Amino acid sequence: MATDSVSRGDFLHSKTVSATHPPKIFFVVPCCNEEAVLVHTANVLEVKYQQLVQKTAISRDSRIIFVDDGSKDQTWSIIHKLHEGNEKLFGGVRLAHNRGHQNALYAGLMCALKEGCDAAISMDADLQDDVGIVEKFIEHYVKGDEIVFGVRSARKKDTWFKKTSAEIFYKVFSWMGAETVPNHADYRLMSRVALEALSEYQEVNLFLRGIVPMLGFRTSKVYYERGERVAGDSKYPLKKMIAFAVQGITSFSTRPLSFVTFAGSVSVLVGFLMFVYVLVSLFAGKAIAGWGSLMCSVWMIGGFIMLSLGIVGEYVGKIYLEVKHRPRYCIETEL
Structure with a gap:
């Protein structure tokens, strides 16, 4: 089955990726009360988009989709203004109610799939993930990888508690028989083939960090150093981190x-x-x-x-x- 998956992906790439037909990449950015950082994030991503288009690394039809997960501040108003300023580049999806980061991310990925993307890159709105490695993501995709994981090379900026608790979580997750990629959050590239496979998973209790490695297909990793938030506060305090860990463990192991x-x-x-x-x-x-x-x-x-x-x-x-x-x-x- 693995061989069939890879060959299907290689066929897809041979048909869509070339100098004259670069891939149509959608950037999917879930947002929840991110008014303090959203404009800066949009500017950074627009600059990166222009650079990639000039290098013919991506198609001009590529887009940036912001997913508003029931924000209470001016996040949606900012997304709306970005769309009005550049309808071709910026898109927006507003959920009727706060459904959590994983569901918001999934909604954005499915919208990207529906709009005919060749691949989607998911990232958080706080820009802690290094946007500079996007080109490496695309390079791996062009070579035939269906999923490219962004993996932190080190946790030097984390507190002792956060670093230790993360290590314990990954060890417990592995011991319980579930597959995951250590030090990987939700910064990844997924090809259209991978997104179609993801759409077949129907469970309500989403834990994408466990589901995506289960998809199979050909994968690779790109290492980077995670930075500090540009502005605003973290949306994952200790309580949410514990709930997220419990969600992951109970969703993938008995x-x-x-x-x-x-x-x-x-x-x-x-x-x-x-x-x-x-x-x-x-x-x-x-x-x-x-x-x-x-x-x-x-x-x-x-x-x-x-x-x-x-x-x-x-x-x-x-x-x-x-x-x-x-x-x-x-x-x-x-x-």
Whole structure:
């Protein structure tokens, strides 16, 4: 199957990529309350677009699509003004309600696919991802790669906590049997073939960093150093980071459910040992000493039960959301 996928991609490239017919690339940028940085981001991307067009690396029909994920500030007004100023280059998609970064990104990618792009490059609006490596993305695409991952070469600018927690997440994710690309966020190029394959995934609980590596096809990596935000505040505080990690793990692995079984077995074993301890204490005439062990047992078993219920509840909740088949997002306006 892998060979067939690659050959299909190579055929696509041979038909669309040439000096006279450079690829039609769409830049997809999800935004949520990014009024402080959006104009600067648009200017930087426009300059990069002009450079790539002059080098015939991309088609003049390439576009930049901003996806407004239910912003409460002036983000959509800015997108609208950008579109009015250059309708050919800037497009916009406004979701009717905040649906989260992953759904907003997916909406933009599907719009790019619908508009007939040859490939789409996704990136965050804060410009922490190095726009300078876009040319390398396209070079890999022209050579036949269907997916090109932007991977951080180092985490020197991260705090100790953020760096350590990220390493733990990737190790846990890998241990649970899910495939991911360490130190890769959502800065990537996906060809039309890859986007069509992505459109076949129907789950509501999206975790693109896990889904995209599962697609197969021919992939490559481009390394870069992540910079600081140009302006505005991070949209991923600790609470959202933890929720995002839980979303990823529970969407791609059932091993936490196996942990429930293991925890239950440990609880039964500890309970049996405590029973033996109580009997020995009784015959030795030291039954009063059992108060502390009894309390420890109650709290430990109670903790295991609550933890197990929580893990099972995560999966039941996901099943509940999936079986209703609600749409991932609703588009209010499309420019």
